[in-house]
Amino acid sequence: MATELPVIVTSDLETATSGSETATPRDSSRAAIPEPTVRVNGLTRTFGERRVLDGVDLEIRRGEFVALLGRSGSGKSTLLRVLAGLDPGAKGEVEVEGTVAVAFQEPRLVPWKRILANVALGLQAPDPRAAALAALEEVGLGELHGAWPLTLSGGEAQRASLARALVREPDLLLLDEPFSALDALTRITIHRLVLDLWGRHGPGILLVTHDVDEAMLLADRVLVLDRGVIAHESRVDLPRPRHRDHRDLIALRSTLLTRLGVTLEGTT
Numbered sequence: 001m002a003t004e005l006p007v008i009v010t011s012d013l014e015t016a017t018s019g020s021e022t023a024t025p026r027d028s029s030r031a032a033i034p035e036p037t038v039r040v041n042g043l044t045r046t047f048g049e050r051r052v053l054d055g056v057d058l059e060i061r062r063g064e065f066v067a068l069l070g071r072s073g074s075g076k077s078t079l080l081r082v083l084a085g086l087d088p089g090a091k092g093e094v095e096v097e098g099t100v101a102v103a104f105q106e107p108r109l110v111p112w113k114r115i116l117a118n119v120a121l122g123l124q125a126p127d128p129r130a131a132a133l134a135a136l137e138e139v140g141l142g143e144l145h146g147a148w149p150l151t152l153s154g155g156e157a158q159r160a161s162l163a164r165a166l167v168r169e170p171d172l173l174l175l176d177e178p179f180s181a182l183d184a185l186t187r188i189t190i191h192r193l194v195l196d197l198w199g200r201h202g203p204g205i206l207l208v209t210h211d212v213d214e215a216m217l218l219a220d221r222v223l224v225l226d227r228g229v230i231a232h233e234s235r236v237d238l239p240r241p242r243h244r245d246h247r248d249l250i251a252l253r254s255t256l257l258t259r260l261g262v263t264l265e266g267t268t
């Protein structure tokens with residue numbers, strides 16, 4: 001009889017030799033493990049006296065969806081900026097293979113260009129406008145291609161931002177809290193859209209978020225950045241779409257909140 005393997009594997013990486021509950025992912029029969037798109041070793045970043053990143057080691061495999069949690073000011077955006085090639089002041093080994101695209105918390109659309117022109121901006125493609133239109137249709141904004149950015153709702157602007165990132169067919173998509181300003185219903189819709197786009201385009205994704213549920217519902221692995229290092233990792237091997245009330249996710253939520261320093265006593 002086959003032994004059931006755990007669907008969630010949790011490791012405190014500061015005590016990696018003893019902290020790992022198990023090291024066997026459920027789908028251990030998975031064929032070849034894809035090569036890393038991101039390989040980071042001993043990454044440090046200091047601002048003045050403050051060492052924000054203090055020897056970060058990180059790998060993201062091709063097509064893997066990774067979420068990064070951490071307290072405010074723990075250095076999540078700093079790490080993402082390094083991976084995006086936007087921070088020349090960092091030290092350590094950083095290898096990122098292929099094309100990188102970033103979507104930020106605020107959609108950063110150019111206000112004096114229409115949506116189609118925003119998505120096509122700087123695009124190296126035989127027909128940038130046709131590619132941009134196809135990307136807008138993919139995120140459900142085809143009809144709004146002629147609109148001005150300031151006339152879009154928050155959710156629509158965020159979809160446009162995703163279209164602009166994905167039209168570049170990135171190997172690595174960096175998402176810096178792109179859903180945090182959206183209302184709860186729009187956020188659920190965009191989560192589905194992101195999973196759908198991820199399934200179709202297959203980039204590696206690093207999602208920086210404050211939202212533990214968002215991380216658990218979307219990612220293959222959830223990391224916690226603490227005191228300048230990746231201090232915790234949980235591998236979530238549950239099929240999607242996931243339900244937040246799943247027994248294993250309830251346990252994981254509690255583990256992650258504790259790891260983030262949130263006290264659960266007195267909460268319901």
Ligand SMILES: Nc1ncnc2c1ncn2[C@@H]1O[C@H](COP(=O)(O)OP(=O)(O)OP(=O)(O)O)[C@@H](O)[C@H]1O
Pocket residue numbers: 047052070071072073074075076077078079
């Ligand atoms: N260019 C900079 N100059 C000086 N300090 C900086 C700079 N960029 C970031 N920092 C500092 O580094 C620390 C980490 O910032 P970062 O934005 O990476 O944190 P974060 O985890 O993304 O926070 P939050 O969740 O609040 O967005 C903060 O204390 C911030 O003030």
